[in-house]
Amino acid sequence: MSRMFGHHPWTVGELVTGVDRGGVRLPDIQRPFVWPNAKVRDLVDSMYRGYPVGELMFWANRDTTHTKTIGDDSKTQDASYQVVDGQQRLTSLYAVVKGLQVWREDYSRESIALAFNPLSDRFEVPTPIVKKSVEWIPDIKTVFEDPINARYNYLTQLRTDGSRTVDANVERRVEIAITRLSQLLGYEFQVVQVKDEVDREVVADIFVRINSEGVNLSSADFILTWLSVFWEEGRSQLETWARNSRFTPAEVTNILNEPTTWTSNNPYMAFHPGQILRVVIAVGLNRARLSDAYNALRGRDPRTRAIHPDRRDAELKKLQQGQALVLNPLHWDEFLKVLERAGFRNKSMITSTSTILYSYALWLIGRKRFHVPVDELREVMACWFFMSQITGRYTSSPETRMQEELNRLDGLPETAAEFTKVLNAQIDAAVPADWWTVTLPDALDTSSVKSPAWVAYVAALNILDADVLLATSKVKDWINPNRTTVKGIEKHHLFPKEYLKKHLGLRSVRKINQVANYALVEWSDNISISDDAPTNYWPTEVARKNIDDTRRRRQEGWHALPDGWTSLNYDEFLHQRRCLIAHVTHQAWRRLADPNYEPDLIRPDADTDGDINPLLLPSLEHLVTTGWLPPGTILEPVDDSSTTTAEVTEDGYIQVGDHTCETVDIAAREANADVESGWEYWQALLDGDEEPVLLADLRIRAGHAGTNAA
Numbered sequence: 001m002s003r004m005f006g007h008h009p010w011t012v013g014e015l016v017t018g019v020d021r022g023g024v025r026l027p028d029i030q031r032p033f034v035w036p037n038a039k040v041r042d043l044v045d046s047m048y049r050g051y052p053v054g055e056l057m058f059w060a061n062r063d064t065t066h067t068k069t070i071g072d073d074s075k076t077q078d079a080s081y082q083v084v085d086g087q088q089r090l091t092s093l094y095a096v097v098k099g100l101q102v103w104r105e106d107y108s109r110e111s112i113a114l115a116f117n118p119l120s121d122r123f124e125v126p127t128p129i130v131k132k133s134v135e136w137i138p139d140i141k142t143v144f145e146d147p148i149n150a151r152y153n154y155l156t157q158l159r160t161d162g163s164r165t166v167d168a169n170v171e172r173r174v175e176i177a178i179t180r181l182s183q184l185l186g187y188e189f190q191v192v193q194v195k196d197e198v199d200r201e202v203v204a205d206i207f208v209r210i211n212s213e214g215v216n217l218s219s220a221d222f223i224l225t226w227l228s229v230f231w232e233e234g235r236s237q238l239e240t241w242a243r244n245s246r247f248t249p250a251e252v253t254n255i256l257n258e259p260t261t262w263t264s265n266n267p268y269m270a271f272h273p274g275q276i277l278r279v280v281i282a283v284g285l286n287r288a289r290l291s292d293a294y295n296a297l298r299g300r301d302p303r304t305r306a307i308h309p310d311r312r313d314a315e316l317k318k319l320q321q322g323q324a325l326v327l328n329p330l331h332w333d334e335f336l337k338v339l340e341r342a343g344f345r346n347k348s349m350i351t352s353t354s355t356i357l358y359s360y361a362l363w364l365i366g367r368k369r370f371h372v373p374v375d376e377l378r379e380v381m382a383c384w385f386f387m388s389q390i391t392g393r394y395t396s397s398p399e400t401r402m403q404e405e406l407n408r409l410d411g412l413p414e415t416a417a418e419f420t421k422v423l424n425a426q427i428d429a430a431v432p433a434d435w436w437t438v439t440l441p442d443a444l445d446t447s448s449v450k451s452p453a454w455v456a457y458v459a460a461l462n463i464l465d466a467d468v469l470l471a472t473s474k475v476k477d478w479i480n481p482n483r484t485t486v487k488g489i490e491k492h493h494l495f496p497k498e499y500l501k502k503h504l505g506l507r508s509v510r511k512i513n514q515v516a517n518y519a520l521v522e523w524s525d526n527i528s529i530s531d532d533a534p535t536n537y538w539p540t541e542v543a544r545k546n547i548d549d550t551r552r553r554r555q556e557g558w559h560a561l562p563d564g565w566t567s568l569n570y571d572e573f574l575h576q577r578r579c580l581i582a583h584v585t586h587q588a589w590r591r592l593a594d595p596n597y598e599p600d601l602i603r604p605d606a607d608t609d610g611d612i613n614p615l616l617l618p619s620l621e622h623l624v625t626t627g628w629l630p631p632g633t634i635l636e637p638v639d640d641s642s643t644t645t646a647e648v649t650e651d652g653y654i655q656v657g658d659h660t661c662e663t664v665d666i667a668a669r670e671a672n673a674d675v676e677s678g679w680e681y682w683q684a685l686l687d688g689d690e691e692p693v694l695l696a697d698l699r700i701r702a703g704h705a706g707t708n709a710a
Helices: 012-021 037-048 087-098 128-132 141-145 147-159 168-186 200-213 219-230 232-244 249-256 273-285 290-297 309-326 329-341 353-369 374-391 398-409 416-430 433-443 452-463 497-502 523-529 534-545 549-558 570-593 620-625 664-670 695-709
Strands: 005-011 024-027 056-060 081-085 101-103 109-111 115-117 122-124 188-194 489-493 518-522 634-637 646-648 654-656 659-661 682-684
Touching: 005 012, 012 024, 012 087, 012 168, 037 087, 037 122, 037 168, 081 087, 081 188, 081 200, 087 101, 087 141, 141 147, 141 168, 147 168, 200 219, 219 232, 219 273, 219 290, 232 273, 232 309, 273 290, 273 309, 273 353, 290 309, 309 329, 309 353, 329 353, 329 374, 353 374, 353 398, 353 416, 374 416, 374 452, 374 570, 398 416, 433 452, 433 570, 433 664, 452 518, 452 570, 570 620, 620 695, 654 664, 659 664, 664 682, 682 695
Parallel strands: 024 081, 056 188
Antiparallel strands: 005 188, 056 081, 101 109, 115 122, 489 518, 634 646, 634 682, 646 654, 654 659
């Protein structure tokens, strides 16, 4: 077999000239310029010292239909060589020598300049201090343009420093350093040149193999590479969508100097091409695992591993049809109404971008494959999105989870009723009735305001059209993404931080910053409340606001304030408020599922038949702090076949191996248990008990004790 490549030396000057004239061009199988400026500095410094900096690889091919230029498009020479490997190094050199502006990964433009100190032979990324120093040449581009003039200007600059003596020795050092730097244009790279007759798919395969040994490429990178070979326009569309998700039409018009009337810009996320590609793959190929999609697109037989062009062409056609749906502005704009309907208003409320991506895919499948009317689809998808966010449906193994969704829909009669039936069944399974009274209060035992449970509660306040606490404004208006204010609503500690530290002696930041201790208030109220005890500031603020009793009671319901909360023990307050937040969230959920439902925000009372109300069941932290589950207690699974053990910590966590778990459910998952509730999985042997007690039973026992004491 004839050799498909050869080795040839290229100087930096020849490379820069080749790029400048268009003879060396960049194929679209490459990615944006991602090197930080410090890495460019290190490259030039290594070359200056004569170190090897690796090979480049070109493809000797004059076909310009699959290439793009480095720098601007005003080239005078037909492309003779396309860069297969070495984009970052070549772009770095061209940018430094010619003063090129490059596109960054976030689609911003940046000029790359390096400063040089001839007295110390050092390179630096210019800082204000470096730029002002007489010892530094602020941009080495001037050395490559005219080394003699650069040397003259530098020595003149040095002489302006009256405290410095510029003698013959200094002049000689400067001349040697600047001459040595200018001679970098003669630095030789070894270039592996792949011959013209090599097929494009082989070149793409070479690119993937080379880069997978250095940068860890993802399956999305492989597919984007494949698209560059077989459907360059499709990859360009994805890149444009991703770029435009960051900018308004006016901003894109200004950046590109081209009239733009619509962009994918939105309040929730800025896309990367690989992210929107996931939606395209799901809609077009009915696949969630990108590794499977990559093999399918290549037409590879899973048994023989042979490539079949007819299979490849068929998969590409399906991909093209799916992408047309995904990138349709009408579909995207309609989908954004789903998120708003579900109570989610801006980026800060999104805890999983995968939830957006896969919900959009399901929206399109429902709309186009199952023909669900848009109004009906918006309602079911709003419930789906809310459920997925609050349960973290796509935070662990998202590809596997989404493939399960696609498999459930595959092969069904393509009717609206079938689609909504499948989704509603999954929704009911994910959040059954006891989920709201058991699992959700546990999930609220956290100090993270990015936790899905807390964010879902904020979304619930939007669904319920709730007021900001002690104000007449609405929560949803304050977190409107189109509203720009110096100050908005803030998360106020109902039991102020300094009060908890000074008067209750609390030191645990996690305990002080529990989300159950937060309420949404206007920033001016947060300042006036300061660090007073709740029994002092609350009556004062209520009186100062002059809010009528009906509105105040409604606000106390929305904001889940227990009756007599200002006088409660802090632990009991947290416990009761978690339960009430869960209750408010559930009421909003019911309103979301049925717009005619009238939410009941009255605090639930204990059942009259003697059974403990699920809302009053204590949390894990409550069991630990009240002594029902002492720190150091060893927990064992109910299932005898499991040998995993856990230990209760002083902070109210459960330690499973090396992992600290905030809830019993997380601890069960850490033990690889396939159970719905960790309370039904773990048991503890406590002092005074002859047999281990199930945590679910211990919880009920503690709940009854608390009710009787009350």
